[in-house]
Amino acid sequence: MVFSSPHGVIPIPKDKTAWDWVEEHAANIPNKPAYICAITERTLTFADVHDQARKICAALAAEGIKKGDSVAIITNAKTVDIAVKAASISGIDLNRVYTIGHADISVKLMSIEDMLAKDIPFPNLPPVDPEAIIAMPFSSGTTARPKGVLLTGRALFAGAMMSSHSEKDMEYTMTVLPFFHIMSTLLFHMAFYRGWGTIILPKFMPEEYLSAIVKYKVWNVYVAPPIVQFFAKHPIVDKYDLSCLKYIGAGGAPMGTEVEEAVFKRIGAKVGQGYGMTELCGPVTMPAYEINRPASVGQLLPNSQLRVVSLSNGEELGANEVGELLIHTPAMMEGYYKSPEETKKSITQDGFVHTGDVGYIDNDGFIFIVDRVKEMIKYKGHQVAPAELEDVLHGHPAVVDSCCVRGKDLKSSEEIPKAFVVLREGASSTPEEIMTFVGEKVAPYKRIRQVEFVDAIPKTMSGKILRRQLQLREDNTIKAATMP
Known part of the structure; x- marks a missing residue:
């Protein structure tokens, strides 16, 4: 359905x-602020954005960049030198430094400030292809x-x-x-x-x-x-x-x-x-x-x-x-x-x-x-959603953050819900108290069976829980505990 x-x-x-919008606003509301830095109050108007985009386009074209080429934007270029030097000191082959995983990369760093400073005529380019x-x-x-x-x-x-x-x-x-x-x-x-x-x-x-x-x-x-x-x-x-x-x-x-x-x-x-x-x-x-x-x-x-x-x-x-x-x-x-x-x-x-x-x-x-789908916990044939348990955990007054993963009952070898929990500064609790709190609010098969306190939950910069990191940690703990 x-x-x-x-x-x-x-x-x-x-x-x-989107370029059509850039051109329209540059013509109709050129002096209206498009971007404002909340710290410095530096402002770019819609006309500024239009003009700077054309300058960067001209500079890239002058360097031989053409349709189909890939350009990466590095907003904090200082970290590049640090990362490369750190990799070389550690003995890593520089051909393996690129974390995106594809080796067919030729790198030339170009400063945006330098591109904006150049007075390069805008090239004769075809209209932007919407399907490109x-x-x-x-x-x-x-x-x-x-x-x-x-x-x-x-x-x-x-x-x-x-x-x-x-x-x-x-x-x-x-x-x-x-x-x-x-x-x-x-x-x-x-x-x-x-x-x-x-x-x-x-x-x-x-x-x-x-x-x-x-x-x-x-x-x-x-x-x-x-x-x-x-x-x-x-x-x-x-x-x-x-x-x-x-x-x-x-x-x-x-x-x-x-x-x-x-x-x-x-x-x-x-x-x-x-x-x-x-x-x-x-x-x-x-x-x-x-x-x-x-x-x-x-x-x-x-x-x-x-x-x-x-x-x-x-x-x-x-x-x-x-x-x-x-x-x-x-x-x-x-x-x-x-x-x-x-x-x-x-x-x-x-x-x-x-x-x-x-x-x-x-x-x-x-x-x-x-x-x-990949993060669901299977307990006695039931599907248990980690996010649902985390929602309940965050209602506990002592809990500031949490992440639930697949644990293991070493006696029965069954998969069980396990929670990594971060306590609020100055707060105290016990695994048993946390499990009781959750158990009173969910179905019996959804109850958390293990709790481990940690200092922080790993997350991406956009705030997503890196559950696989804690799952790997738990898998290694289980593996170590079950080794003969």
Whole structure:
């Protein structure tokens, strides 16, 4: 059964790319701020962005860069020399330094400042091909090795139109997400599509972040889950009048309704959890500001379709039935870079992307994410979702963070739910007390059977739990304990 977006279909031009927006805004609103640094107040207008983009394009063309070549952007170039020197000192062959995993790379570092300083005539180039690959962000690598995701200009154009179809007109939006993350990439496209100014911070700094919200009267922000936790619990938040902030969009990892409720009660801002992935140019669902369901990631964006398939036999399921989510959208990837087999496994013959996420859709089109297929814990034949247990754990007053993995009962050799738990500073608890707390709130087969206290939970820069690191740690512990 195919579920379509309740928001219908919006017209998306097939012959347009984001560059069309750049040219339009440079002509129509040239002096309006496009980007503002929240720290230095350095500002780039839409005309500045247009002119600088042309200069960089001309400089790249002068260096022989042509259609089909790959260019990497290194925003902190100082770290390159440090990394290369560290690798050489450790004895690593420099041909193996590149972590993206492909050896056919010739490297020439070019300074953006130098390119902007050059007065090179703009070359005679053909119009931008909407079907050409223009970006290759890498998948997060939380469950497997990161893969280069091939995105066309039209996919990013469509993603921006679909994601902002219900957004209000506003003067500014703000981002502190890492710029390599697909959501930041899409936010830039959304801002150019709608003509918003974007407030940028180089990294998350609590005082500067809150001050910028107040100063620029920011109406909504898009953040990773740790920043939502910050709004809910950090004492510094009470020092600022955040009445202008009405909506906080979050994604990248599941969150419980307790956090959403805590933020709304504290500052009056609604928290909406969206859902997406790099392979889909960012979000494919978003909650509406006016209406949503608790714990839901919202409804499908316009022009999107969903299928839910059984984890056991692959058969299609109906509403309110839990299975793997498969998505079709005009913003989806072309495939993975030099990985035809992975591409074949990820995209069905009829054009749906396997998300690897477990969830369901209700009768009104609201979608709920349960967990990752690869991360589900099987206890006595039952499927247990780590994210559900983590949601309960985060309701414990002594717990600040957690991660659940597959453990093992050494006596019965059964797979069991195990929790790595970070306690709040100054708080105390015991594994038994934590297990009892969770056990009172979940079905018997979902109870946590082991607890281990740790100092921190490993995460990506975008806030996703690196569950495989803790799973590997647990696997090694089990292996050591079962060796003769």
